[in-house]
Amino acid sequence: MRTGDSERKNAYAARPDEPVASFKLVSTIMPQGSGKQPYTYKVALGIALLLTVVTAALGALPVAIMVAAFAIPIVYIIYLYDVNLWEDEPIPVVAAAFVLTGLLAWLFTWIWSDRIGLSLDAIGNNTTGPSLRDLLILLLLVPVVSELIRQIGPLYLASRPRYDDLMDGFTFGVVAGVGYACFETLVLHWGWINGGFAGPGSSAGTWISIVLLHGFIKPLVYGSATGLAGAEFSGLGEGYDGFTPRWVGGLLQAMVVNALFQGGIYLLGFVGGRGSTIGAVLGIVWGLLLLGALIIRVRTVLHKGLLEAALESAARGGSNHASGELAFCSRCEMPLLPQSDFCSACGNSVRSVPKSARGVTAPTAATSGETQA
Secondary structure, eight states, rough: OOOOTTTTTSSBBTTSOOOOOHHHHHHHHOOOTTTTTTHHHHHHHHHHHHHHHHHHTTTTTHHHHHHHHHHHHHHHHHHHHHHHTTTOOHHHHIIIIHHHHHHHHHHHHHIIIIIOOOOTTTOOTTTTTTOOOHHHHHIIIIIHHHHHHHHHHHHHTSSSOOOOOHHHHHHHHHHHHHHHHHHHHHHTTTHHHHOOOOSSSSHHHHHHHHHIIIIHHHHHHHHHHHHHHHHHHHHHHHHOSSSSHHHHHHHHHHHHHHHHHHHHHHHHTTTTSSOOOOHHHHHHHHHHHOOOOOOHHHHHHHHHHHHHHHHHHHHHTTOOSSSSOOOOOTTOOOOTTTTTOOOOOOOBGGGGSSSSTEEEEEOOEEEEEEEEE
């Protein structure tokens, strides 16, 4: 209404003070909590990142790998509990999307990395150059099967009536993605975990690059890609959309992103020779480029989904988020107009907040009187 831009490209629905085309990580993968306490998650991720870099630089590889593997999953699960996303059922929901996916990830990663096996180890020590067999595994087998595994939990949960919202489908996908990345990292670098402390040395740059890539960039790439497919499965309106062409497109998009990530990391690992830090650093750059493109894509899909959902709700007579009783915006705490889907003060989407916080009503007169007394 203020700009005449019906698409609101300069006001992201889950965080109106940010444009849609932005690389803001927290408000992208944690939209429900980005309005009230975004710095909490930023600080938590920053501490985990610093701890990982310091331990890897000192040669404490077991500690660095464990911190890198579990940092983002732990922060994300705490976020889910913090915003009370699914009210009284957080444990089974998280268990279905995270633990089940993690166990399947452990099994499949062990099969392709140990039973089938590549011609190089996790550090890239292969002096003979790229192998066609390795490329086929990393470009076809791993991306396709791993993405299908990551879809199991989110699709099951998103098909339940209580969790059929677009934001739910996206969140389930992110949980599955970071869970898969966590267990895959543990399997691929189990030798480092069992190898004990290496002590600071000339390989510190390579160690730091690898733990950053697999502990921070990879889970965000996996989570964002799988989350997009989950959002397409849930879709808009009442109920979930299911196995539509949009979901197929989201699934194929996730598989292509996985293939580009795996193949790019593999090929860049040969730059600079055996165990080169240059190749590991280039792998980080490649992962960040893919992650940046995914973040823009995620924000576009979520933003459009929230806008369309609000319009559908208004066409049907308004939402129930603030119907009749006085309610307040979870972000700016200003009163919401009756039947509103967006805050008139800050533009925040009421649909982007946890279900438990939608349409939080004002205290009753009796309660107010007791408080004043």
